[in-house]
Amino acid sequence: MDKQFFVDMEARIPKGKVRTRFAPSPTGYMHVGNLRTALYTWLIARRAGGTFIFRLEDTDQSRQVEGATEIIYRTLGECGLVHDEGPDIGGPVGPYIQTQRRDLYGKYAKLLVEKGAAYYCFCEKQGDEEESAGFERAEDPCRNLSAAEVEEKLSAGLPYVIRQKVPQEGTTTFRDVSYGEITVENKTLDDQVLLKRDGLPTYNFANVVDDHLMGITHVVRGSEYLSSAPKYNLLYEAFGWEIPEYVHCSPVMRDQQHKMSKRHGDPSYEDLRAQGYLTEAILNYVALLGWSPKGEIAEQEIFSLSELAEVFDLAGISKSPAIFDLAKLDHFNALYLRAMEPEAFAKTAEPYIRQSVKNPAIDVAAVAALLQARCEKLTDIPEKVDFFDALPEYDTELFVHKKSKSSIESSREMLDAAIPALEALEVWDAESIHATLMALAEEKQVKNALLMWPVRIAAAGKAVTPGGAVEICAILGREETLCRLKAGREKLN
RNA sequence: GGCCCGUUGGUCAAGUGGUCAAGACGGAGGCCUCUCACGCCUCAAACGGGAGUUCGACUCUCCCACGGGUCACCA
Numbered sequence: 262m263d264k265q266f267f268v269d270m271e272a273r274i275p276k277g278k279v280r281t282r283f284a285p286s287p288t289g290y291m292h293v294g295n296l297r298t299a300l301y302t303w304l305i306a307r308r309a310g311g312t313f314i315f316r317l318e319d320t321d322q323s324r325q326v327e328g329a330t331e332i333i334y335r336t337l338g339e340c341g342l343v344h345d346e347g348p349d350i351g352g353p354v355g356p357y358i359q360t361q362r363r364d365l366y367g368k369y370a371k372l373l374v375e376k377g378a379a380y381y382c383f384c385e386k387q388g389d390e391e392e393s394a395g396f397e398r399a400e401d402p403c404r405n406l407s408a409a410e411v412e413e414k415l416s417a418g419l420p421y422v423i424r425q426k427v428p429q430e431g432t433t434t435f436r437d438v439s440y441g442e443i444t445v446e447n448k449t450l451d452d453q454v455l456l457k458r459d460g461l462p463t464y465n466f467a468n469v470v471d472d473h474l475m476g477i478t479h480v481v482r483g484s485e486y487l488s489s490a491p492k493y494n495l496l497y498e499a500f501g502w503e504i505p506e507y508v509h510c511s512p513v514m515r516d517q518q519h520k521m522s523k524r525h526g527d528p529s530y531e532d533l534r535a536q537g538y539l540t541e542a543i544l545n546y547v548a549l550l551g552w553s554p555k556g557e558i559a560e561q562e563i564f565s566l567s568e569l570a571e572v573f574d575l576a577g578i579s580k581s582p583a584i585f586d587l588a589k590l591d592h593f594n595a596l597y598l599r600a601m602e603p604e605a606f607a608k609t610a611e612p613y614i615r616q617s618v619k620n621p622a623i624d625v626a627a628v629a630a631l632l633q634a635r636c637e638k639l640t641d642i643p644e645k646v647d648f649f650d651a652l653p654e655y656d657t658e659l660f661v662h663k664k665s666k667s668s669i670e671s672s673r674e675m676l677d678a679a680i681p682a683l684e685a686l687e688v689w690d691a692e693s694i695h696a697t698l699m700a701l702a703e704e705k706q707v708k709n710a711l712l713m714w715p716v717r718i719a720a721a722g723k724a725v726t727p728g729g730a731v732e733i734c735a736i737l738g739r740e741e742t743l744c745r746l747k748a749g750r751e752k753l754n
Numbered sequence: 755g756g757c758c759c760g761u762u763g764g765u766c767a768a769g770u771g772g773u774c775a776a777g778a779c780g781g782a783g784g785c786c787u788c789u790c791a792c793g794c795c796u797c798a799a800a801c802g803g804g805a806g807u808u809c810g811a812c813u814c815u816c817c818c819a820c821g822g823g824u825c826a827c828c829a
Contacts, residue, residue, distance in 0.1 A: 320828090321828055456827085458827055459827080487824080488759085488824040511823095561777095581821095584765060584766080585765095585766095586779070589778080591779090711788095726790070
């Protein structure tokens with residue numbers, strides 16, 4: 262065989278640095294579990310000052326979904342999980358798309374056959390029935406074909422696959438960073454297919470070959486691969502390759518028994534964005550689903566991506582599945598929203614405000630200021646501020662408020678006093694309005710709430726509003742405010 | 755079903771043989787207050803079960819239960 266080829270491939274492999282890879286297959290969107298795996302993978306590389314690689318696993322021709330690759334790129338890009346090597350930017354161990362590496366896998370599969378760790382199998386493709394070929398894998402006659410017999414079938418043009426030859430005796434042990442050492446009986450392992458009939462590798466084989474050839478030091482992936490890890494080790498050993506660190510991550514669950522999935526309408530990263538969540542909040546929350554800080558920072562919950570890159574440690578990864586809780590994401594999002602600079606918040610809130618407030622006279626920044634501490638998601642905004650555009654129909658019962666001691670009668674009296682007082686104002690701003698109304702309450706010997714309640718109700722036409730009477734009046738402007746207050750007073754006749 | 759993994763309040767979780775078993779979300783109550791929020795304070799709420807080991811187990815061992823994963827020419 263082409264020994265030089267293998268030598269050359271080995272020579273390309275970068276050594277000495279941590280190298281991780283995110284290797285999705287383009288079969289759908291980025292669900293939260295994928296995002297978390299990508300995040301952890303990126304963090305491990307960054308924390309170690311290593312290299313983060315993007316590789317596309319597209320060996321299943323039939324499951325390709327158009328647009329999936331773009332969504333993955335876009336999601337990683339928006340999240341700031343930038344890769345150092347990948348299909349789009351190249352790198353020393355490319356190509357980074359498995360179908361472009363096609364020829365490679367066959368060579369390595371045949372090398373394995375030479376080493377006695379794999380064999381040609383000419384059996385029929387396994388059917389739908391569980392019975393398959395009528396014998397246990399270990400009894401497959403192909404397992405013990407002589408070289409001559411194989412040669413004969415090959416030259417006869419018989420279709421074949423190459424299978425891993427798993428020892429039927431003994432045990433195999435592998436080590437996972439979070440699960441520790443796991444040992445299984447070899448006889449429970451299947452002679453899995455390495456090279457498919459179409460010449461393309463299976464995931465299980467391509468992974469091992471590529472991870473080795475790309476110099477991956479830490480393999481981060483979902484725990485669903487835990488049970489195939491022993492077979493990977495056997496492969497590495499047969500090749501004589503160094504086994505990477507395994508970091509298996511337990512799944513992100515929708516509830517006690519179901520993983521997050523598109524099927525059940527569970528949100529993808531892009532769905533969450535569309536639902537009004539900030540990228541930073543999503544990442545922060547997702548990071549904590551399955552990982553927690555240790556030591557002095559054990560109680561810290563708020564982490565920026567760069568902070569995570571400084572403190573993320575493998576020891577904090579948990580073994581048990583975590584249920585995705587939207588209510589807690591809401592909380593993180595609210596914290597991030599509140600932590601924004603007012604100008605920045607106003608800018609991101611503007612489109613949502615403008616969804617329901619079309620009137621150009623309304624000061625968006627002022628509205629945003631009222632909103633910043635009052636919304637958990639950006640999508641909460643439109644319905645909260647619709648009254649600025651148009652006074653809603655409302656019932657006079659709104660003027661009645663027990664806690665403020667406001668009644669229909671008191672409201673009449675308060676509005677009668679407030680309207681002329683406000684009309685007399687020379688400067689229409691929050692400060693003057695506030696001073697005027699406070700003075701009025703004092704003058705009439707009533708509690709602030711008794712006066713403020715009807716003013717706010719008449720100005721907004723809603724029981725609950727972001728901001729109080731003063732702020733709302735200031736934003737509405739003199740003319741609109743007085744018009745609304747008078748209309749409210751009319752209703753009370 | 756075989757094999758593998760997991761199991762601390764409703765949820766995320768700290769904890770690594772001796773703690774009144776952290777903290778956060780959510781819930782309840784209160785304070786603040788021109789409504790609602792924000793902020794602040796308080797409260798309720800947990801080691802799946804059973805055997806061991808030990809002076810002493812959430813922490814170690816075994817068994818069971820429950821949950822998950824995997825047994826594809828899918829990844």
